[in-house]
Each structure stands twice: as structure tokens, then as C-alpha cells.
Amino acid sequence: xxxxAAHKIVVGNWKMNPLTLREAVKLAADVAKNLKTKHTKVxxxxxxxxxEKLSRIAKKLAIGGQxxxxxxxxxxxxxxxxxxxxxxxxxxxxxxxxxxxxxGETGIEINKKIKKALSSSxxxxxxxxxxxxxxxxxxxxxxxxxxxxxxxxIQKNLFPKIMIAYEPVWAISTTKDRKDATPKDSxxxxxxIRKTLSDLSTPQTxxxxxILYGGSVNEKDAGDFVRHGGVDGLLAGRASLDAKKFLEIxxxxxAL
Ligand code: PGA
Numbered sequence: 001x002x003x004x005a006a007h008k009i010v011v012g013n014w015k016m017n018p019l020t021l022r023e024a025v026k027l028a029a030d031v032a033k034n035l036k037t038k039h040t041k042v043x044x045x046x047x048x049x050x051x052e053k054l055s056r057i058a059k060k061l062a063i064g065g066q067x068x069x070x071x072x073x074x075x076x077x078x079x080x081x082x083x084x085x086x087x088x089x090x091x092x093x094x095x096x097x098x099x100x101x102x103x104g105e106t107g108i109e110i111n112k113k114i115k116k117a118l119s120s121s122x123x124x125x126x127x128x129x130x131x132x133x134x135x136x137x138x139x140x141x142x143x144x145x146x147x148x149x150x151x152x153x154i155q156k157n158l159f160p161k162i163m164i165a166y167e168p169v170w171a172i173s174t175t176k177d178r179k180d181a182t183p184k185d186s187x188x189x190x191x192x193i194r195k196t197l198s199d200l201s202t203p204q205t206x207x208x209x210x211i212l213y214g215g216s217v218n219e220k221d222a223g224d225f226v227r228h229g230g231v232d233g234l235l236a237g238r239a240s241l242d243a244k245k246f247l248e249i250x251x252x253x254x255a256l
Contacts, residue, residue: 008226009163009210009233010250011043011125012240013066013094024050025057030243032058040233040254043092043125044240048080055089064092064125067100070112072120082113082120093117094235096150097127098169107149114150118158125212125235126150128193129167139168140192147196156201160208164193165235171215173238178216186213186229219248226253 045064055063069079096110117124128146130139171181198206214235
């Protein structure tokens, strides 16, 4: 299989934090001012209301959203389109996060959003991941089905514009009775995801898709996940709300 692109990526998913624009500006500025990378793209996905301001002040960071709707404009109260996010300076968007799936978002909806993200010049960071690991290994099928649903009808030549974030729900920091995932867990799923992508396109195309790991990534285990987890980058939630921890995650990723 040909070699993947050399660069790596670290994404911070701020979720619905922090509480004020002022705190958001401070956090982004603290990250931006100490950011030094050679091979790593750093993306912050704040709540939408902070996107415009942060994309203006934190030029060293790429900014993304946490969701979009699948139409450009119209009678969709409460929704925001990919075009709108892009016009505010957003360049990435997290789609299909397990917290949105838990609120009822379906694979069909995520698929429409991915298509719209691509046509709005946004890079979709598509989250997949099982809720639990049964010893029957059914979780591989869960992830395969999620990927197939998400990518249905998308031209193969667009796959490299999509990133897949493997986030086992049982390892996310806010999951009740959560467990630690290991780099081995990440590695075997990353291989499986690449094989699934390869079956849907070609090995060459699949090798160009960036795969991320997310689920309680912190400044201590980030290096292990990037080194042994079979992934091109990381998606950090809680740790991205602490500039020092997030910068350390970026530093160890970039050093590898
Ligand atoms: P966490 O969140 O790092 O706090 O587990 C990751 C995510 O849910 O994207």
C-alpha cells in the first residue's frame, strides 16, 4: 500500500464550552501564541457563535464547526449551513459525533451533511465508533455500517477530502463507567477502517484518507496513540479546553 501523506492533524473539540466569548478568545489565543508545528495541522472546533471571532484572531489555527445542516438556506429554524460556516472562516466540520447521534442524528442525515460539507469547501471530520465492545467482535460491523452509511453515494475521488475519527463511545471522557482504550484498540480499528474504505474505493484512495483517534486523549498518552495507534492524528475533547495540555498533545504529535 502506498505511503500516506506525511502530515498529521490534531483537532480540539470544545463541545459546548467555554461559557463566554471572552474565555473562548483567551483559550484560542493561549494556544495560538505558543503553537509551533512542522508537520501537524491544528484545528479547533469551538461552538459556532465563536467561530468568526476566533478565525480572525487565531490565524495559526484552523477553525471548524461541530455540525452543519444539509441545505444552504431556507426554512430550517435553528440550523446553520456549511456555506454559512465557511463564510465565517470555518474550514473543517465535525460530523456524526456520538453526542449528536445520541440526540437522534441518523446515518442518512450524517451522509447528507458530509455531502454538503464537501460542496461547501469544508473538510468533514466524520466520527464513527461503537458504544461497547462485545466479545463477539460485533463492534467491527457497527463501525463498518457507520462508514458505509456515511459515505453512501459519495464519489471515490472525494474520499481523501474526508477524515474519519474513530471515537469508541465507551472511551469518551464523559461516558458513564468509561474505560481507557489502548493504542492497540485504536490500531486494529484503524486498519479495519482503512480496509473498509479500500473495499469502497481502492487501496490507493483509502491510503490517502486521514484517520484520527479520539476518546479521552490526554497529554500523557497522545504520543502512544500517534506512535502505535495506527492513526494520522488525534481528536481531543476535554484536554483541548486546557491550552497547556492541548499544546503538549500537539507537541508530542508533531515530534513523531
Ligand atoms: P474526550 O472527547 O477527549 O473528552 O473524551 C472526545 C470527543 O468526544 O470528541
